[in-house]
Amino acid sequence: xxxxxxxxxxxxxxxxxxxxxxxxxxxxxxxxxxxxxxxxxxxxxxxxxxxxxxxxxxxxxxxxxxxxxxxxxxxxxxxxxxxxxxxxxxxxxxxxxxxxxxxxxxxxxxxxxxxxxxxxxxxxxxxxxxxxxxxxxxxxxxxxxxxxxxxxxxxxxxxxxxxxxxxxxxxxxxxxxxxxxxxxxxxxxxxxxxxxxxxxxxxxxxxxxxxxxxxxxxx
Ligand code: C5P
Numbered sequence: 001x002x003x004x005x006x007x008x009x010x011x012x013x014x015x016x017x018x019x020x021x022x023x024x025x026x027x028x029x030x031x032x033x034x035x036x037x038x039x040x041x042x043x044x045x046x047x048x049x050x051x052x053x054x055x056x057x058x059x060x061x062x063x064x065x066x067x068x069x070x071x072x073x074x075x076x077x078x079x080x081x082x083x084x085x086x087x088x089x090x091x092x093x094x095x096x097x098x099x100x101x102x103x104x105x106x107x108x109x110x111x112x113x114x115x116x117x118x119x120x121x122x123x124x125x126x127x128x129x130x131x132x133x134x135x136x137x138x139x140x141x142x143x144x145x146x147x148x149x150x151x152x153x154x155x156x157x158x159x160x161x162x163x164x165x166x167x168x169x170x171x172x173x174x175x176x177x178x179x180x181x182x183x184x185x186x187x188x189x190x191x192x193x194x195x196x197x198x199x200x201x202x203x204x205x206x207x208x209x210x211x212x213x214x215x216x217x218x219x
Contacts, residue, residue, distance in 0.1 A: 004048025
């Protein structure tokens with residue numbers, strides 16, 4: 001019985017969108033499906049890792065017994081859940097599409113359409129991955145970047161600013177890449193390397209990302 005490549009490792013993965021409540025029936029969200037994060041969770045579990053998957057609202061269900069799913073709704077809930085486990089993890093992968101802003105106040109009753117014009121004041125959400133980077137001790141941290149301009153420069157900037165070990169760039173310019181699609185085309189940056197990959201299914205992209213992480217942590 002051969003030892004699996006991620007046996008003994010605990011991996012935390014954030015996935016999906018976050019929903020930021022406006023009132024009891026409305027929210028600010030985004031189109032993230034959670035597919036990339038769930039694919040990473042399943043592949044890591046197959047390689048023997050214990051996986052803590054912290055996901056915003058998604059219709060997906062993990063189908064491996066080594067994946068422990070924690071469902072959250074907002075960015076603040078995701079942040080709190082991440083830090084329940086942060087000290088115990090070896091690897092953290094942030095694939096969630098966290099809302100950048102949330103309504104400053106959440107109306108306690110459903111807002112009525114009495115006004116012709118209506119605005120909502122938004123305040124910045126906590127940056128979960130950046131906070132993980134600030135508190136990093138032994139953890140290997142991986143982030144994602146979705147850029148529309150100066151993509152490589154911005155991705156490398158985030159690697160440094162968020163104190164990451166690796167960043168996965170997906171370009172919106174590539175047909176079939178990112179967000180709602182079942183396929184993705186990525187580039188991976190570490191502090192010293194750049195790797196480019198072809199367009200492939202998110203299951204296969206997950207394999208490439210985990211291969212790269214394994215190479216890095218074994219260095
Ligand atoms: O700064 P930007 O949102 O482009 O960074 C993207 C990376 O940071 C992703 O890995 C995403 O999961 C993470 N992130 C986060 N919390 C936020 C915003 C982004 O964890 N509030």
